[in-house]
Amino acid sequence: MTERADFDELLDTEPAPSPAERRPVGSRLDDWWARLSPSWQRALRWGAPALVVVLAAVTRLWNLGHPPELVFDETFYVKDAWTLANLGYEAQWPADADAAFNSGTTSGYLTDPAFVVHPPLGKWIISVGMLVLGPDNPVGWRISTALIGILAVVLLMVVAHLLFRSMVLTTIAGFLMAIEGNAIVMSRVGLLDNSVMFFALLGFLFVLLDRGWSELRLAAWIGRREAAGRTTDWGPALWWRPWLIAAGVAFGATAAVKWSGLYFLAGFAIYTLVVDALARRRAGIQLWGSGTVFRQGPVTFLLMVPVALAVYLSTWIGWFASDSGYDRTWASGDGNAWTGALAWVPQSIQSLWHFETSVYNYHVGENRGHGYEANPLTWLFLVRPTSMWYQAASQGENGCTFDTCGSSITGIANPLIWWAATAALVYLVYRLVRFREWRVGFILMGIAAGYLPWLLYLNRTVFQFYTIAFEPYLLLGLTFVIGLILGSRTDDRDRRTSGIGVVAAFLALALAVSVFFWPLWTGMQLDYDYLRLHWWLVTWR
Template identity: 60%
Template sequence: MLATSRWVRWGAPLAVVLLAAGLRLWNLGAPHALVFDETFYVKDAWTLFNNGYESTWPADANPQFEAGQTEIFTTDPSFVVHPPLGKWLIALGMNLLGPGNPWGWRLATVVVGVLAVVLIMLIARKLFQSRVLTLIAGFLLAIDGHAIVMSRVALLDNFVMFFALLGVGAILMDRQWHATRLAGRLATLPDTGWGPALWWRPWLLAAGLAFGLTSSVKWSGLYFLAAFGIYLVVVDALARRRNGVTFWISAAILKQAPATFLLLVPIAVTTFMVSWTGWFVTRGGYYREWADGVGAAWTGPLAWVPHSLQSFWHYQAAAYTYHVGLATPHPYQANPLTWLFMIRPTSMYYRGSSAGEFGCQFQTCSEAVTSVGNPLIWWAATAALFYLVYRLARYREWRVGFIMMGMVAGYLPWLMYLNRTVFQFYTIAFEPYLLLGLTFVIGMVLKQIPELSRPQHRLSAHSQVPEYDPRPHAGAPTAVAVGLGFTLLLTVFFFPVWTGMQTPFAFWQLHIWMPSWR
């Protein structure tokens, strides 16, 4: 009996992780080609590793690079608009396995893709206090096609997802840390009307570091820092109200918020700056010597700022201008309003062939890498999301609020850029929160979250939650098991078009469920 319990506790999560690893590592080197934006990030990563900054390549360098001629880059700087951390991570894999090896290109993204499955299970365990829901959350991320594809291509967004999720996990850990110590301090202090400011919050330092790493991959990491910074102020205000602090709003904003800011933001900014070390310690990076040009340096009160920092600021301003103004039409661009419904998934790679060509054994063949998610997972998660918006508004449950903040940070800012050229694959940044939302709803069906009926587990003790019955509805476990089983079958069905397997053209057509999926 003890051995069985131990297997359930450790063996089942390990099986989920091994499943995730197998789906992501299988034939990782295919296709042996720079797919989609790998053409930028892989080559940038290799020049970053060799020069300390991203430099240019000859025209039409991809065929030569794919053939193993990886040292044909120049020392001329290249204008890149994303921070360097993600490219440094890609470069580590290339240095380990060789720059001409596609496994090397994709090693770092596949590692963080598997680690993300571990991380979402740890967060689910802390959030839901249920082993069943822990396994379900990990299983959903392990088998979803979008997560699989983004772990198998050397793009930056998988790193954004992972580091942001790391920061969100640290915020979750701080929630209990903060609540326990605030209550303890209030019990020993005289009533000042405001309560104390808590300065020792190590999980906030960890969150600041994680969000700094996120921002060091892509600027969109700043949205997570800002969103969860606001979230922390709200959580502190509600905790003070629950503990009877008289001026709980002003205490949260004027007393604790400055301390929270200093715990969270400086380490994030420092981390971001450190990620640019290669640019600072070399002289060849783009705009590296801009301030040394005639008439370029700042004058007046800011003239004392070192030229390197002036040049860095100019570079960041130019990158920001590029980001907000990017409106170049692309065949796979997708309006953010359509992301949740998976209207226009990104085709990362496609190669058609005829009989005898590239080993094709049918009349016509297809090889595709398409970042379309498992349809049942995505559409069920989207439905769950809309339900959770309603549930948060009505019952103000803290778990729902926490999950929704992940969506706010990862998705909501993109609604400001409806006319910008953006892509469906950006959704990997907030996919974990979609899946946690779906897991929450599954937990309600299975009655795995009994704390929902208790006031101390809600944002407001005044919210009215229906009478709770701890018994699952008849047939609910079977229905959930059948649904998860069918989801796994869909993963098997779609797996070839996620991984570049050569299939008959007719088989590929069976996966085009909407005309916009072509």
């Protein structure tokens, strides 16, 4: 199917009018595009996304080593990553370790194990940059996270192109993420959440690919049954679904960074079954519901969950290989080993289970207050962004030429993009109910898996930057609405021209807002009075 045809399908446009009914359609920009040679069209189709990737690289890599000190939770994850790389497990540090680490003394860790509350994969990823560039180099602390942020922009464009079949919308989706503040900040600090976002988005892509794959195999199965004169009762159990297995790998990796990745695994496993059931009903399978639950359901579970568990456990290889990790030998203690029906379970697994139980108890009981905590009910409205780092200076100090200066790294999303995406989310919910479009449902599923589970923990201490996990789907939703505003090349000229004008103005204004907030995302020193102009809400201080 051509790009134009797919785009028209997305917009639910009417067929092109007959020559007798034809009126001026499209914009002058469309006319210009039609006059270009195929080679120029091809160059622009590939060149625009390539420029977006360059933009993403600049916003994430420029001056990445500033500030040359641990910021916010880097104090945990960067130091944990370094002990993980050296010992195979996270170890404790002396009380004054941050100052020494910032100055380049990175060998002061102890050998006593540390109680950590997140799985190892995200810290393994951070450690790669430190091993390559050195633990005394701030760029080494952050480069892995930055590269993941760049790859996420590429991945989002791949997903957008598969969803919308429009290079224009593909480029717009990538552009929005490339300039968006929350995505930029989370790519420039050595935290775990960018990896959660990336692996979840990778799983999202694989589920999307599985959708087409499984429908083709279902159609082939029905064709064989009909050729043989047999009825299509419960439908098949489709075992060979490589994209579904790949999704299990990706979601297992998501959970191996943070446990919140389990919600993506559970959510999309259920989503896949719903899609399978609807596909069977459309195909005319008589017992489509029970066939999905009792025949395909167990197969889907076996294709996704065991492989996700295997990926999760594999990230603990350093802990299993050592004798000194936290709770590593718990099961060998007097009276600790399991008995009865579970006595066969290896003691290493028993010890890990005990460790994970302690982590779970920590998570459900974590309600200590924090100055920048943000209730999940406020996340979509950008009420309380997270200040990652702040440094004040007086005139003549650190190059300050004003009475008072301030340098800040604050996870404020681009307000225009964020609030527009929230408005688009509301519209997409309406559109799903009204038109039942699968693209809309798929995008909303990504948001639901990343956001709704946090509503179960309203009394827990959480932060605005957790939203990075579902931000790609907010941007896809916004891109969908932008596509509706843009219209089609077969639309009336005035309608098409006005749509392009509105979208162009929005994107230009979004870029201007990002330029305005850029200093707060990168720790640039500003006159304090100018810095305060960025606090659009009193809760942003």
